Amino acid sequence: MNIFTFNKEDDFVQTGANLIVSLLQSNPRAVLGLATGSSPLGIYARLADMYKRGLVSFAKSSVFNLDEYVGLANDHPQSYSTFMKEHLFNHIDIDPKRTFIPNASAHDLEAECQAYDQLLEQNGPVDLQLLGIGSNGHIGFNEPNDHLIGGTQVVDLQEETIQANARFFTSLDEVPKLAVTMGVGSIMKARQIVLIARGVEKAEAIKNAFQGPITTQCPASFLQCHSNVVVLLDHEAGSLLT
Numbered sequence: 001m002n003i004f005t006f007n008k009e010d011d012f013v014q015t016g017a018n019l020i021v022s023l024l025q026s027n028p029r030a031v032l033g034l035a036t037g038s039s040p041l042g043i044y045a046r047l048a049d050m051y052k053r054g055l056v057s058f059a060k061s062s063v064f065n066l067d068e069y070v071g072l073a074n075d076h077p078q079s080y081s082t083f084m085k086e087h088l089f090n091h092i093d094i095d096p097k098r099t100f101i102p103n104a105s106a107h108d109l110e111a112e113c114q115a116y117d118q119l120l121e122q123n124g125p126v127d128l129q130l131l132g133i134g135s136n137g138h139i140g141f142n143e144p145n146d147h148l149i150g151g152t153q154v155v156d157l158q159e160e161t162i163q164a165n166a167r168f169f170t171s172l173d174e175v176p177k178l179a180v181t182m183g184v185g186s187i188m189k190a191r192q193i194v195l196i197a198r199g200v201e202k203a204e205a206i207k208n209a210f211q212g213p214i215t216t217q218c219p220a221s222f223l224q225c226h227s228n229v230v231v232l233l234d235h236e237a238g239s240l241l242t
Helices: 009-026 041-052 080-087 109-123 159-168 184-188 200-211 219-225
Strands: 002-006 031-034 062-065 067-069 128-131 153-156 178-181 192-197 229-234
Touching: 002 009, 009 041, 009 128, 009 192, 009 229, 041 080, 062 080, 062 109, 067 080, 109 153, 109 178, 184 219, 192 200, 192 219, 200 219, 200 229
Parallel strands: 002 229, 031 062, 031 128, 128 192, 192 229
Antiparallel strands: 067 178, 153 178
16 A cells, blocks of 8 residues: 655646556556545546647547435436546546446335445556545445445435535535445456545544544444555545655
C-alpha cells in the first residue's frame, strides 16, 4: 500500500488523473471503476482537460460505476447517472454503450444486482477502481455492519451517510434512504485500487481504515488485504495518520 499526502490541491488532482491516464495510454481497453461525490470532481475535470489536449482517449475503455440511489430516475439532477454525464462522460470520447451504472430504477432490484455482477464478470476484472470513503468508513455504499456482502446489493443508508449527502439536495427529506452498490468483494477484485479523500471530516475514517483493525465496522479497512492500493490524501484527511 502506498499512501501519499499532498499540501497542494493541484498536486492531489494531477496525481489522481495521471494514474488513470497512464493506464489508458498503456492499455486503451482498460476497465475503469469510478466513484461519485465531491472527492473525484477535480480529477474528472483534469481528465476532461487532458482529453481535450489530446493526451488521452477513452474511446476503447469501459467504465463501471460503484453505485446509484434507489428511487431516483436516471435523468434526475442528483442521480449518479446524471453526475457522471455532467462531470465526465459528456466531456470525453467514451462510448455510452461502454458506461455501466446500476439501474436502481429497475422493477426487480435483486435481478438487477445479479445482472450487474454478471456484467462485471464478463467485462472485468476492473483494472483501476477509484474510491472515495465515507466519514463512517464506507466504500461504495457498503455501510458499517456486522457482516458484509461480496456482490452488488441493495443497502439501507445509515443516518450519517444520509446527513452527509443532504448537501446535494434541497431538503433532508429528499435524500434517498436506499442505494444499489457494488459489494466489497467486487471492489477487491480490481487489479489496482486508488482511494482518494479530502478534508478533516475524513481523517478519522482514514486512520481507522489503514491503521486500525480489519473489521466490517469499517469496510474500507478490508483494503489492507489488497495487494495494490494507492491512497491519495490532502493534508487534512491524512492528519491523524502516524
